Amino acid sequence: MRDTSRPEGLVFQVPYVPTLGPMHPDAITPGLWDQVVAISGTGRFLPHDKDARWGGVKSERVLDHSVDGAQGMAAATMLDRGGRRTVRLHLYGEFDLDQAADQVAKLAADHGADRAQLVRLTTEPQLGQCCRIQLRTFARDFETTVVEGVTELDRLSGPVRDTWPDFTDALTGEGFAYLAAQERAGALDGPILTVTEAGRVVGAIGPMATHPDPVGRIRLLPQYFGVLPDHRGRGHGRALWRAAMEWGQQAGADYQVLQTELGGASDRLCRGEGLDTLGFVTTTRV
Known part of the structure; x- marks a missing residue:
């Protein structure tokens, strides 16, 4: 060209x-x-x-x-x-x-x-x-909200924390294998939020971190986000999402921009949470 x-x-x-x-x-x-x-x-x-x-x-x-x-x-x-x-x-x-x-x-x-x-x-x-491409804007006047049932990974009890590798192996396709490798290497820049059932991790979102954008506004960085297939449809994804947004609010983020697969579970969740659509990205293999 x-x-x-x-x-x-x-x-x-x-x-x-x-x-x-x-x-x-x-x-x-x-x-x-x-x-x-x-x-x-x-x-x-x-x-x-x-x-x-x-x-x-x-x-x-x-x-x-x-x-x-x-x-x-x-x-x-x-x-x-x-x-x-x-x-x-x-x-x-x-x-x-x-x-x-x-x-x-x-x-x-x-x-x-x-x-x-x-x-x-x-x-x-x-x-x-x-x-x-979706945009979540954070308000400056907010009240702290505790989302029930969501706990940081490092605050789980030992036996529950030990189920984390099984969870990441099950969601390799969602990128959790890479996340687990970064965690083992000590390269995470923030906490991972989890939900549990019957003594094991069944959903997670993270790591939670913020960073300035090119004009100095604070953005909440993208997270890995997933729930085990046999535990979906029980509200775990929505609880994790809302806990993540609460974390970003308290961390002083101005916004988050993210990509969701059109029509997928995360896309439907974000649409239900009122995010703004900024455009679309379509990838075609030649």
Whole structure:
């Protein structure tokens, strides 16, 4: 792609920045994309990168980017060298998807990548692996609320705490295996909230932590969130969510931005809790 970007960089019709993920619309400043490009390939994190919490090196770098301001279109191609080597083409606006698919497939072959993906950022849901970007805003005038039945992992009794590895193994697909590995390495930056039944952990959300965004507002960072399949439908997920939001409120967070799989349990829960929809992210493997 030819770089025709204006000084402020990409046009973010949907508040999602390649390599940084979903963001609050007010946090996407004119120079933010220039910062992403400047640090690309160095392995370093920007101060407001949510992934910096885990340490290590930044695996993604910018291969190319372009903007057509008159048409309201923008695109950015990224190479992710972490795990399975992946080339992603992020699209804002209306594009010829067949042409875009051919382009990203060729780039993946050129860079020896295992996967090629199109990531479409739109204001309406699309067919495919679609996620909703949602915003939870915290009020400053609030009363402390205790959510019954939710306990921090490290405050569980010994025998109940010992069931944690079984829980994380059961929810490997939801990312809890990675979370458990970070916990064993002492890399967690906040507590994990849990619910229990019959002396074992059946649901969890965490780690709970906040961090300043690019304009200095405090955001509640994304959490791993899950309930064992045979314990769903009993209110555990809602209790964990509300306890997490109470934690964020007391920690002084201004907001949280998160992604939920369209139509999934977390999506339905967040819609029921009144979160605002900021846009949609649809990922298609080429």
